Amino acid sequence: MAELHKVNLPEDAPYVNAMLLQLLKGIEEVMGTHGLNAVLRLSGLERYVDNPPPNNLEFGVLAREYAALNEAIEQFTGRAGKGMLQRIGRSSFRWGVKEQSAVMGLAGIALKVLPVQLRKRAVLLGVRKGIMDTVNYASIDVQEENGVLVFTDYACVSCHTRHSEQPVCHLYVGSLQEAMTYATGKDFKAFDVLETHCLARGDDFCRFEIRDH
Ligand SMILES: [Zn+2]
Structure with a gap:
């Protein structure tokens, strides 16, 4: 694989409608519609209240809007924010698997024929390909x-x-937890997903280690 480097995204980098929609669906499932509307207002995104982006692959939203929602959930839920974001990540992933197979990159994987360790890797490669x-x-x-x-x-x-x-x-951690559940059928608690590096901290990438518990 070619060596990858930090991508210098412009502040106003666009992002895909379907990806933000997936996040809104996850927030709504975990926090309810009132909770969703509260964090949308808190993050200055009231334009999405009762008006979510369409489920398509156009670049109609902004990357920093997606990040602002993550931050607002943390502020809104305080000390519980980390766990809440992980739950939302798991919920978003499940919704994506059901409603957005093109985005998720998992449709073509014949999991049943693979040994478990290879299934986990195959699902991560599918998630990578989808994105x-x-x-x-x-x-x-x-x-x-x-x-x-x-x-x-x-x-x-x-x-x-x-x-x-x-x-x-933490949202990403939740999505990767759910990816492991998707791969193995095991509860997310069977896995330990740890973010070791983060762009927000000045690292060149966000890096996650996934182990069996
Ligand atoms: Zn990060």
Whole structure:
């Protein structure tokens, strides 16, 4: 695989309608419609209240809007924010699998014929392909290092324009947890997903390590 580098996304980088819609669906399932509307207002995105982006692949929204919603959920839920974002990530992923097979990149994978460890890797590669086929600036790498699956996003949208001393892409962690559930049929708690690097912290990428618990 070619060596990947940090992608310098412009502040106003556009993003795909379907991806923001997937996030809104996840927030609504976990926080209810009132909760969704509250975080939309908190993040200055009241234009999406009762008016979600369409479920298509056009670049009709902004990457930093996606990140602003992540931040608003954290502010809204305080200390519970991390767990809440992970739940929303899992919920969004499930909704995407049902309603957005083109975006998710998982439709063509014959999981049943693969051993479990290969299933997990195959699903991560599917997620990578789904994002890379959908978002023209996406740059994602999937590796296996000593039995640890490593998922690295060089143009992460979850934290675009954010700054933090700690990794903040808890939503992404939730999506990867759900990807492991999709791959194995096991509960997400069977896996340990850790964000070791984060663009919001000044790293060159957001990097996630995935282990069996
Ligand atoms: Zn991050």
